[in-house]
Amino acid sequence: MVETVLRGGVIGLGIGKSHAKGYRTSPDVELVAVCDTNEERLQTLAAEWDVPVRYTDYKRMLEETPLDMVSICLPNALHAEATLAALKAGMHVVCEKPMAPTVAEARQMLDAARRLNRRLMIAYNFRYRPDTQWMKNMVQSGALGTVFQAQVSWRRETGIPGSGWFGEKGLSGGGALIDLGVHVIDLALWMMGFPDVTTVSGDTRMLFGQRNLKTWGRHPGDRARDSFDVEDGAVGFIRLANGAHMLAQATWAEHTQPQQDDIRVELQGTEGTAVLHIRNYRNDDTLRFYTEMQGEPVTVIPSPRFGGPQGHEALIHDLARCIKHDLPTPTDGAQGLAAIRVLEALYESARVGHEIALEPERV
Ligand SMILES: NC(=O)c1ccc[n+]([C@@H]2O[C@H](COP(=O)([O-])OP(=O)(O)OC[C@H]3O[C@@H](n4cnc5c(N)ncnc54)[C@H](O)[C@@H]3O)[C@@H](O)[C@H]2O)c1
Numbered sequence: 627m628v629e630t631v632l633r634g635g636v637i638g639l640g641i642g643k644s645h646a647k648g649y650r651t652s653p654d655v656e657l658v659a660v661c662d663t664n665e666e667r668l669q670t671l672a673a674e675w676d677v678p679v680r681y682t683d684y685k686r687m688l689e690e691t692p693l694d695m696v697s698i699c700l701p702n703a704l705h706a707e708a709t710l711a712a713l714k715a716g717m718h719v720v721c722e723k724p725m726a727p728t729v730a731e732a733r734q735m736l737d738a739a740r741r742l743n744r745r746l747m748i749a750y751n752f753r754y755r756p757d758t759q760w761m762k763n764m765v766q767s768g769a770l771g772t773v774f775q776a777q778v779s780w781r782r783e784t785g786i787p788g789s790g791w792f793g794e795k796g797l798s799g800g801g802a803l804i805d806l807g808v809h810v811i812d813l814a815l816w817m818m819g820f821p822d823v824t825t826v827s828g829d830t831r832m833l834f835g836q837r838n839l840k841t842w843g844r845h846p847g848d849r850a851r852d853s854f855d856v857e858d859g860a861v862g863f864i865r866l867a868n869g870a871h872m873l874a875q876a877t878w879a880e881h882t883q884p885q886q887d888d889i890r891v892e893l894q895g896t897e898g899t900a901v902l903h904i905r906n907y908r909n910d911d912t913l914r915f916y917t918e919m920q921g922e923p924v925t926v927i928p929s930p931r932f933g934g935p936q937g938h939e940a941l942i943h944d945l946a947r948c949i950k951h952d953l954p955t956p957t958d959g960a961q962g963l964a965a966i967r968v969l970e971a972l973y974e975s976a977r978v979g980h981e982i983a984l985e986p987e988r989v
Contacts, residue, residue, distance in 0.1 A: 632694035632946055635659035637684045637708060639671050640789070641722060641938070642699035645749070648677060648942025651935065655695060657944035661687045665866055684708055688715040695949065697749070697942070698722060702799050706731035709746065713738045717855030718745040718949055720942065721807050724808045725841075725962035726971065727799020728774035732966045738957040745955040747945050748962035750812050751961035752889075754940035756930035757912045761891070761900045762817040764915065770895025772870075776814040779875040783886040786858055786878045793835055793854040803830065804969055807876030812965045813866075813891050813902075814872055822867035827981040828972030830857035833879070840879035862972045867986075874972075908921040963987070 632655040632822060636642045639662040643961040648656035649657035660677035662668040664876070672680045681687035688696070688711050695718040698708045706726045712719045725748050739746035752758055766771060780802075815821070833841045835854040858879045864872040889904040898917035905912075917928040935943055944956050964987065971982040 627717070632949060633658045633692065633981060634942075634946070635679075635687065635691065635693045635696040635717075636663070636699060637661045637696060638699035638722075639664070639667050639900070639979060640699060642697060643671065644751075645697040645699055645720065645937035646671070648935070648939040649697075650675060651939060652946050653941045654943070654950045657953050659687055659691045659693060685711055688712055688717070693717050695720065695745075695945065699749075701797045702727050702804065703797045706735055710737045710966075712737050713742050713744045713746070713896060716742075717733075718747075718822075718945070720747045720945055721748055721962070722749045723812070723962070723965075724767075724799065724804050725959065725966050726805065729963070729970045732959070734964045735795070736963055738772070739959055745945065745949065746958065746959035747955055748957050748964075749938060749941060750809065750940055750957050750961075751937035752809055752813055752814075753816060753957060754935075754937050754944070755903055755909075756932060756936075757904075757909075757928075758813060758817075758891075760892070760913065760928055760930050761902050763890075764898075764900050765817045765893060765895075766819065769898055769915075769917075770893060770900055771897030773893050773895045774870050775894040776818065776870065776872040777890070777892040778807075778810035778814045778872060779888070779890045780810050781875065781877045781880060781886065781888045781890075782806075783882050783884055784840040784842065784879060786839075786841040786885060788841055789828075793856055795855045795937055798856060798879055800841075800969070800973060801832075801858055801860070802876040803828075803834070803862075803880040803972060806878070807862070807874055808965050808969060810876070810891055811872070811874055811968055812961070814893065815964055815968075816961070817891070817893060819869070820961065821870065822986050823864055823964075823968055823971075823984050824867050825865045825981050825983050826862055826968060826971045826975055828860060828862040828975040830860040830973070830976040832857050834858050835879070857976075860972065860976070862968075863971075864968060900937075950961035953969050 859877040
């Protein structure tokens with residue numbers, strides 16, 4: 627067990643702000659260094675948080691600042707190089723989702739973490755909610771019987787991110803699927819205990835982003851984007867080695883209920899069906915369990931308690947605690963890689979127009 631408070635850092639201060647909150651409220655780690663290429667954002671936030679060590683160049687920060695753990699919150703294409711640099715500098719890493727745009731990069735990250743005996747956690751913040759944890763426990767307890775189908779989706783009416791890099795394949799690796807789909811695919815795999823994936827079939831579409839429609843924060847008269855070359859919607863069929871399958875859908879934009887931002891994970895089992903439905907990030911009324919009792923259909927409405935730290939704040943607390951007490955790494959790189967393998971194969975399937983088979987993964 628490590629006795630002292632750990633030293634933490636955050637690279638990239640967009641969603642990195644939520645990581646910073648975790649470092650600032652954890653009893654096991656403190657925030658001592660932050661980095662962002664946007665000098666104004668860097669100085670404003672670092673001053674607000676009273677963080678003394680500030681960099682605009684993350685490589686220099688990693689070389690010059692001794693840290694125990696660091697969060698990588700950069701555009702997707704930078705995840706691998708920044709993670710590798712942090713691991714080589716001897717730090718444990720929390721990397722934002724998606725782990726990396728390609729399987730090759732994700733494997734490199736995982737291999738490096740293992741070789742260097744450092745922890746690599748992927749920031750799947752939705753696992754740190756009482757409703758997703760309840761649903762996972764239901765599946766693992768056998769209450770659903772044998773799960774034979776997962777249906778997962780994240781669908782937005784107007785939700786193409788305003789930040790330029792999300793729409794540029796070279797920086798993002800993809801659109802709605804890699805941005806939103808990765809969360810719900812991960813949730814279903816996690817709840818089901820990471821069954822092997824045998825084949826996937828996917829389709830993607832690019833209908834709104836190129837026309838500068840349905841972008842968050844768009845104002846009348848804004849000029850069109852310089853480039854938008856990723857999908858704004860995708861569907862997938864994922865066959866699992868245990869005989870079950872998953873239907874997946876992710877959209878940044880579609881014509882539907884105005885302002886809808888809708889996350890759904892439905893697991894159907896032989897004894898019951900569990901549904902997680904998060905509407906517009908609200909925490910109320912997110913769960914249903916459908917089963918039968920005495921031959922009649924029964925609907926259970928669980929009311930999980932949303933108290934205390936959740937999401938990013940909780941995941942930073944969790945990793946720091948696990949480092950200090952020498953416990954296994956939560957949401958480790960191998961689980962991050964599992965989702966990237968599915969995504970890469972879905973994109974490939976969409977490109978070539980047929981199903982793609984996956985080899986069993988060495989982990
Ligand atoms: N888990 C979640 O719910 C969640 C939510 C949002 C974003 N994300 C992920 O977090 C990552 C960042 O997304 P975001 O929404 O914060 O993007 P963003 O564009 O809002 O913020 C990225 C920040 O990184 C800075 N930056 C860019 N290149 C840099 C570099 N080379 N060195 C230092 N700083 C640099 C930018 O100035 C910016 O402040 C992405 O991988 C995204 O998928 C995850």
